[in-house]
Amino acid sequence: MRRASARLGHALLVLWGALTLTFLALHLGRGSVVDAIVGNNTQVTDEVRDRIAREHGLGEPLWWQYLSYLGRLLRADLGTSYQLNMPVRDAIAAQLPPTLQLMGAATGIAVLTTLAVAVATTRRPSWIRGPVTLLEVAGVALPQFWLAILLLTVFSFGLHWFPAFGDGPASLVLPAVALAVPMAGVLSQILRDGLERALEQPFATTARARGQGERGVLLRHALRHALPPVVTLFGLLLGGMIGGTVVVERVFSRPGVGVLLLNAVTGKDIPVVLGVVALTAAGYVTLNALVDLLYPVLDPRLRAAGPAPAVPGLRVEG
Amino acid sequence: MAVADLPSAELAVLSRRRPRSAGPVLAGAFLALLAVAMIAPELLAPGSPDATSTADILRPPSADHLFGTDQNGRDIYRRIVYGARDSVFVGLAATALALVAGVLVGAFAALAGRAADSAAMRLVEVLLAVPGMVTALLVAAALGPGSGTVVLAIAVIGVPPYARIVRGQILRLRGSGFVEAAVAQGLGPVRVAWRHMIPNALPPVLLLGTIGTGAAIGASAALSFLGLGPRPPDPQWGAMLQQGQDYFAVAWWTATVPGVVLTLTVLSVTTVGQYLQRRFEGRVPG
Numbered sequence: 001m002r003r004a005s006a007r008l009g010h011a012l013l014v015l016w017g018a019l020t021l022t023f024l025a026l027h028l029g030r031g032s033v034v035d036a037i038v039g040n041n042t043q044v045t046d047e048v049r050d051r052i053a054r055e056h057g058l059g060e061p062l063w064w065q066y067l068s069y070l071g072r073l074l075r076a077d078l079g080t081s082y083q084l085n086m087p088v089r090d091a092i093a094a095q096l097p098p099t100l101q102l103m104g105a106a107t108g109i110a111v112l113t114t115l116a117v118a119v120a121t122t123r124r125p126s127w128i129r130g131p132v133t134l135l136e137v138a139g140v141a142l143p144q145f146w147l148a149i150l151l152l153t154v155f156s157f158g159l160h161w162f163p164a165f166g167d168g169p170a171s172l173v174l175p176a177v178a179l180a181v182p183m184a185g186v187l188s189q190i191l192r193d194g195l196e197r198a199l200e201q202p203f204a205t206t207a208r209a210r211g212q213g214e215r216g217v218l219l220r221h222a223l224r225h226a227l228p229p230v231v232t233l234f235g236l237l238l239g240g241m242i243g244g245t246v247v248v249e250r251v252f253s254r255p256g257v258g259v260l261l262l263n264a265v266t267g268k269d270i271p272v273v274l275g276v277v278a279l280t281a282a283g284y285v286t287l288n289a290l291v292d293l294l295y296p297v298l299d300p301r302l303r304a305a306g307p308a309p310a311v312p313g314l315r316v317e318g
Numbered sequence: 319m320a321v322a323d324l325p326s327a328e329l330a331v332l333s334r335r336r337p338r339s340a341g342p343v344l345a346g347a348f349l350a351l352l353a354v355a356m357i358a359p360e361l362l363a364p365g366s367p368d369a370t371s372t373a374d375i376l377r378p379p380s381a382d383h384l385f386g387t388d389q390n391g392r393d394i395y396r397r398i399v400y401g402a403r404d405s406v407f408v409g410l411a412a413t414a415l416a417l418v419a420g421v422l423v424g425a426f427a428a429l430a431g432r433a434a435d436s437a438a439m440r441l442v443e444v445l446l447a448v449p450g451m452v453t454a455l456l457v458a459a460a461l462g463p464g465s466g467t468v469v470l471a472i473a474v475i476g477v478p479p480y481a482r483i484v485r486g487q488i489l490r491l492r493g494s495g496f497v498e499a500a501v502a503q504g505l506g507p508v509r510v511a512w513r514h515m516i517p518n519a520l521p522p523v524l525l526l527g528t529i530g531t532g533a534a535i536g537a538s539a540a541l542s543f544l545g546l547g548p549r550p551p552d553p554q555w556g557a558m559l560q561q562g563q564d565y566f567a568v569a570w571w572t573a574t575v576p577g578v579v580l581t582l583t584v585l586s587v588t589t590v591g592q593y594l595q596r597r598f599e600g601r602v603p604g
Contacts, residue, residue, distance in 0.1 A: 013440070014440070014443050014444055014447045015447065017440065017441070017443075017444035017447075018444045018447050018448050021444060022448075022456055025456055025457070025459075025460040026456070026459060026460055028460070029459065029460025029461055029462075137585070137588075138581070138585070141532070141536070141581055141584045141585040141588060142581050143536045143539055143540060143543075143556075143559075143577065143580050143581065143584070144540065145539075145540055145543045145556075145559065146559060146573070146577035146580065146581070149559070149563050149566060149573055149577070150577070153566045153567055153570075153573075157566075157567045158567075239449035239450060240449065240450065240451075242449040242451070242452065243449045243450055243451020243452060243454075244451070246451055246452075246455065246544070247451075247540055247543070247544065250544065251563070261452065261455060262455065262544060264459070265455045265456070265458055265459040265546075266459075266545070266546075268459060273455075273456065273459055276452070277448060277452060277456065280448065280449055280452050281447045281448045281452075284447060284448070284449055285447050
């Protein structure tokens with residue numbers, strides 16, 4: 001319990017740091033905010049510009065803007081978008097479901113592919129493993145936006161297997177695959193590595209000596225042993241997936257938080273950028289804290305005492 | 319993007335296997351070709367990359383146009399060759415910048431006392447708390463689009479792993495014999511750090527940097543694809559892909575060629591980096 005509350009405090013501190021840096025970067029950055037709000041409209045008089053600046057509190061000194069931002073944040077008020085003329089909270093709430101659906105589907109695909117590929121290729125002859133490893137490496141090296149374009153063009157425009165746009169479950173498949181490939185490519189390599197090392201451990205020999213078949217040793221003993229580093233890495237790769245949604249949503253013209261952020265960045269819509277950064281940082285930090293809590297479940301050795309190792313993959317085994 | 323987010327230990331696991339011989343050679347040859355394209359593109363592709371021809375719009379690959387032409391009738395091969403400079407250089411510059419900043423932050427954290435250490439490491443944690451792509455977009459929002467923005471955006475994402483490794487290396491070196499010998503000889507702390515500790519902490523960071531360059535090139539193309547890179551008509555692979563996307567269904571080569579070249583580049587840099595890491599593994603402290 002104490003560990004959990006210390007962790008929470010630490011996470012809040014990190015979150016506050018991230019928001020402060022974001023706030024400073026946006027307000028001290030190049031280009032006037034009023035210009036960005038006005039856009040290309042050259043007819044705007046100075047009076048109108050003054051009124052816009054006053055409305056958004058842009059005339060105040062920076063430290064005051066910062067403090068009032070923090071104050072609003074504590075009341076769960078993310079401010080009002082400059083471009084969309086609606087509260088940031090509503091804008092994000094509207095875009096969150098499609099993004100969460102996309103990430104959920106992608107996570108499912110990545111986890112299932114990882115398990116299937118790693119288990120199927122562990123300790124297999126090189127003519128099976130070679131091509132699979134090549135695919136995994138290519139999956140990581142492929143620029144994600146290009147993968148997305150390829151999938152869209154081949155399976156949607158070319159073969160008409162999946163709708164290119166729309167919001168049915170079928171339209172979710174291709175973007176989710178594009179988002180899942182880099183994650184699955186990394187995770188399956190790490191899992192296979194762990195499985196093969198686990199199979200050389202004494203406990204695997206013991207299980208075999210008790211008459212357990214090779215499949216059983218792999219699924220009942222080695223898999224559990226090999227999972228913790230994969231779970232850590234999964235947490236870290238979620239950050240990559242959150243970033244990937246920007247590109248994938250853009251290519252597939254899907255609504256979502258990624259595109260909301262992209263538009264806010266191009267339009268210098270500071271409240272929206274701050275809101276999305278707060279959301280992603282909070283989500284990412286929370287998810288990784290949850291991942292940490294998963295260790296004792298997976299590894300009984302950690303249940304007794306002591307914190308989880310920061311990077312279990314570092315443990316040298318055997 | 320994905321590789322950039324990996325911690326070093328996992329990268330090391332990824333690279334430990336696959337003892338293949340042809341890969342690094344092919345990758346090296348491809349990178350040599352890229353180097354020529356970056357330094358002297360006119361040797362590989364005479365003529366201007368921006369020359370348009372209304373008679374040759376969206377022509378498929380042929381003897382005249384090796385990789386076909388784009389929607390303005392520009393030769394794609396020529397644009398790929400001329401685009402190498404911007405596309406690859408941005409990745410190199412971003413990695414170099416991240417390395418230097420990472421070494422400075424890491425060394426500062428390890429050597430400047432406890433308060434400095436915890437301040438620097440909190441900063442690193444803050445950077446890690448925001449996903450890389452979101453940080454990059456944030457930098458782009460603050461600075462506006464352009465090549466410099468892309469370099470800085472990707473450099474900022476790259477700093478945390480380098481800073482952490484350098485810090486760890488230096489903390490480990492602090493108790494080692496040669497450092498104690500240097501201190502015993504009466505060298506000042508700055509001199510010991512600069513001449514003895516930082517050089518010895520560098521090799522693993524440089525190796526990781528080689529692999530990181532591949533990811534940085536990919537990330538810079540992604541940012542250009544999102545419209546945050548250099549303005550058109552400068553040839554840039556990510557931007558070419560973005561424009562080619564609209565014509566992909568009728569002219570497959572428009573987005574295929576830049577995509578393949580980009581993938582090969584990232585793959586080659588990563589392969590060479592992993593090869594170097596394998597070769598020097600064991601000789602490197604840590």
